[in-house]
Amino acid sequence: MHDTVTFHHPEPKPATTRIWPVFLPFAGCPYRCVFCAQDKQTGQMETELGAMLESMNRELAEAAEQGKGPYELAFYGGTFTALPAPWAMRFLEAATHFRNIGLITRVRCSTRPDCIDEKTIHTLRKAGLDMIELGVQSFDDAVLQASGRGYSGETARKGCELVKAGNMALGIQLLPGLPGDREGVFQEDAHIAATLKPEIARVYPCQVIDGTPLATMWRRGDFTPWELERTKEELAEALLTFWGHHVRVIRLGLPPEPALSEHVLAGPQHPALGQSARALALQSIIRSQLDCLGGAPGYMEVPRRYQGELFGNAGELKASYAAMGITRQSIRYVETERFLLRKEH
Ligand code: SF4
Structure with missing residues (x-):
């Protein structure tokens, strides 16, 4: 004594570069996942890719003119690596232009673990992509199956390894409390994710959003989301696991956007969820x-x-x-x- x-x-130091997000709702997604409502999350409807590229170019050019930046450009909200050709390359070519003038320092995208392979990673790396955030959601086969994700835990794990082997930075997104969830699954998922050594992790506890198949399951009584108190405790424990492996957790829960909140039917929603979980982890x-x-x-x-x-x-x-x-x-x-x-x- x-x-x-x-x-x-134990938390690793935060990154200093701000992210410039470009939302491509559902673009490239093979189908809509049971829980997903990117249109409501991002407040953007599915739009034509050409129009999205044009508005990205216009807004970035304005930012450059105003002397803003630097930023890390992030393509979110869809399955970037499965965009119909040649859209991924067009977006990356545009990103390269803004990198050359010093506005953008790094480029990342989000995608599914079953929508990447060695060749795609190599091609996108050469075209200027630096980081891939994989929407793994869970490494548990039963959860993945009950949630209709269409891949196994092994595929999710291999996807993470492929990103790192392809000399790209890795981000892992987890979605605890999905259909098929059982006691201990999320902590095991957090442990597997942390040991894969991603640069960052994001955790979005499952919420029931109106208009999704999950909302239908919830209305039928076939799905119950986590309670808020349990969510805080589970997130706090997972934070300790990630920090213990020097992994930054850059998001806990969906941002409390009013446009999204009005569509949330059930689930652990609180504007200070992240603060509560971090405080519990520190107390521990x-x-x-x-x-x-x-x-x-x-x-x-x-x-x-x-x-x-x-x-x-x-x-x-x-x-x-x-x-x-x-x-x-x-x-x-x-x-x-x-x-x-x-x-x-
Ligand atoms: S969870 Fe990901 S892959 Fe599924 S529909 Fe939403 S954006 Fe597409």
Whole structure:
């Protein structure tokens, strides 16, 4: 046991380049997945690809003229690697133009794990694609089957390995709480994802959005999404797994867009979901450090950048911290990156 314990937050440092998202709702998707409502998520309807390319070029040219940037260009909302030829190349050629004038520094896309192969990765890499975010959703065969994803856990795993072998950065998107979910599946998915060492992960707990096949299943009573409290706890545990493998988690839950919220019928929706999960994860780290201290700390130093999330959303963790012997009065916020706990005598 020690009188004083110091430690650092295990979360990897955030990226500094801002993302310029280009949404291509459902473009290239072989079919619509049971849970997916990209049109409602992005507030954009399926449009013709030529019109999308034109508006991307126009908006990026305006940004360049105004001296904005640099940005990382991201093609989201569809299955980029399965766009009908030659659209992926056209978008990447346009991206190269803006890279050459210094507005864009990196290009990424999202796609499905069963829509990539060695040749496609090689071709897109040469055309300027730097990163692929794979919408894996789960590595569990039963979940993938019940959710109609049309590929196996092995395909998902191989897809991740192919991206890395093709000298591209990898991102993994998980969607916990899908049909076929069972206790422990998401934590196993998080573990598999973390050990594949992606640069980033995103986690979108499953919500029931109106107009999707999942909404029909939910109305029939054939599907129940996760409760909010369970979601926070599951996400907190997964965060510790990802951070333990030096993986940044850049999104927890769908952004609370009013346009989307009005279409959400059920599921764990809260504007501060990410903050709550991060706060719970931090509390778990502090709790394990208290074991080394062997008692309640009379004094605690917390890096200032965690001031806003220490007690969770609207002080939701105040009571559980008090039970650990930690109150607002025993805390000092400091400018360093180090946490310090000192025992009460
Ligand atoms: S989840 Fe992905 S692959 Fe499925 S419909 Fe939505 S964008 Fe397309």
